[in-house]
Amino acid sequence: MWDYSEKVKQHFFNPKNAKLVSDANARGDVGSISCGDALSLSLKVNPDTEIIEDAGFQTFGCGSAIASSSALTEIIIGKTIDDALKVTNQEIADYLDGLPPEKMHCSVMGMEALHAAVANYRGEVLEDDHEEGELICKCFAIDDLMIKRVVKANGLQSLEEVVNYTKAGGACTSCHEKIEWVLDEALAEMAEAGIDVAAVAKAKAKVAAPQPEIAASSKPQAVTESSSEDDAELAKRKAIIEQVIDEVRPAVHADGGDIHLVDVEDHLVFVSMSGNCSGCGLSGLTLANLEIKISDALGETVTVFPLQPSYDEAEKKEATYDL
Numbered sequence: 220m221w222d223y224s225e226k227v228k229q230h231f232f233n234p235k236n237a238k239l240v241s242d243a244n245a246r247g248d249v250g251s252i253s254c255g256d257a258l259s260l261s262l263k264v265n266p267d268t269e270i271i272e273d274a275g276f277q278t279f280g281c282g283s284a285i286a287s288s289s290a291l292t293e294i295i296i297g298k299t300i301d302d303a304l305k306v307t308n309q310e311i312a313d314y315l316d317g318l319p320p321e322k323m324h325c326s327v328m329g330m331e332a333l334h335a336a337v338a339n340y341r342g343e344v345l346e347d348d349h350e351e352g353e354l355i356c357k358c359f360a361i362d363d364l365m366i367k368r369v370v371k372a373n374g375l376q377s378l379e380e381v382v383n384y385t386k387a388g389g390a391c392t393s394c395h396e397k398i399e400w401v402l403d404e405a406l407a408e409m410a411e412a413g414i415d416v417a418a419v420a421k422a423k424a425k426v427a428a429p430q431p432e433i434a435a436s437s438k439p440q441a442v443t444e445s446s447s448e449d450d451a452e453l454a455k456r457k458a459i460i461e462q463v464i465d466e467v468r469p470a471v472h473a474d475g476g477d478i479h480l481v482d483v484e485d486h487l488v489f490v491s492m493s494g495n496c497s498g499c500g501l502s503g504l505t506l507a508n509l510e511i512k513i514s515d516a517l518g519e520t521v522t523v524f525p526l527q528p529s530y531d532e533a534e535k536k537e538a539t540y541d542l
């Protein structure tokens with residue numbers, strides 16, 4: 220199980236600015252639902268002062284992605300777009316009192332969305348458009364330019380860190396070799412520019428360090444053992460939940476929709492609802508029913524959380540803005 224700060228939990232349970240800004244004049248879309256995480260950031264920028272007067276997000280992803288998006292909007296509202304662009308993914312993580320290392324990619328997604336939205340406001344084409352960069356990870360549609368940018372900004376030095384911060388390589392692993400090549404290239408470029416990657420990493424380590432209670436653990440061996448036990452337990456719980464969802468799915472299909480398990484974290488069960496169900500007023504009843512059934516099956520009380528039922532990939536593509 221991940222160890223989340225109280226602030227992450229607060230922003231997950233009570234996200235700020237979870238909305239589409241109705242009179243937005245900038246929008247940044249990053250990620251993709253098919254890749255597991257997607258964030259659409261909408262901004263209202265005052266054209267005279269260039270101050271971000273409002274910001275909203277629609278996020279499809281885990282609790283950390285939602286908390287990071289919420290934090291991002293809180294950080295940038297009231298800033299000029301130039302100042303907002305100085306916000307780093309580490310600052311998003313700091314705002315949340317840290318993120319588990321494996322979830323740092325959620326803060327990166329926020330930063331990428333912000334850059335995309337500002338570029339959109341300015342009518343620019345981002346240089347990390349996949350037409351410009353070489354696609355490295357097909358599973359998560361991540362190119363070499365994004366990997367290099369994140370490596371340089373965070374002083375990453377290993378494949379594992381790149382996976383944690385970008386998600387690239389986090390599925391089929393067939394791109395690991397390519398990621399290592401890009402990592403080597405980025406590190407060589409940093410060395411050539413006289414940037415000490417170890418110093419960058421050290422500066423980040425202060426915040427990326429584990430939560431105090433983990434760092435204080437005096438039994439690392441026990442932690443490792445318990446970790447594999449946790450994995451087995453999680454797989455078992457997921458299988459039970461999948462079984463319950465399979466049971467309710469025919470009824471959901473009959474209403475013209477579908478439902479899928481996305482993730483399980485502690486006592487939270489994340490599901491995606493599609494088709495008619497996504498915007499249906501009865502989806503709340505379906506979820507409540509599902510919550511009871513899953514709680515019964517697991518013998519514990521869980522909360523079923525629908526991930527952005529209003530967020531639709533087709534709708535995202537068709538959306539237009541008056542800039």
Ligand code: FES
Pocket residue numbers: 355356357358359387388389390391392393394395
């Ligand atoms: S291609 Fe990168 S994880 Fe599959």
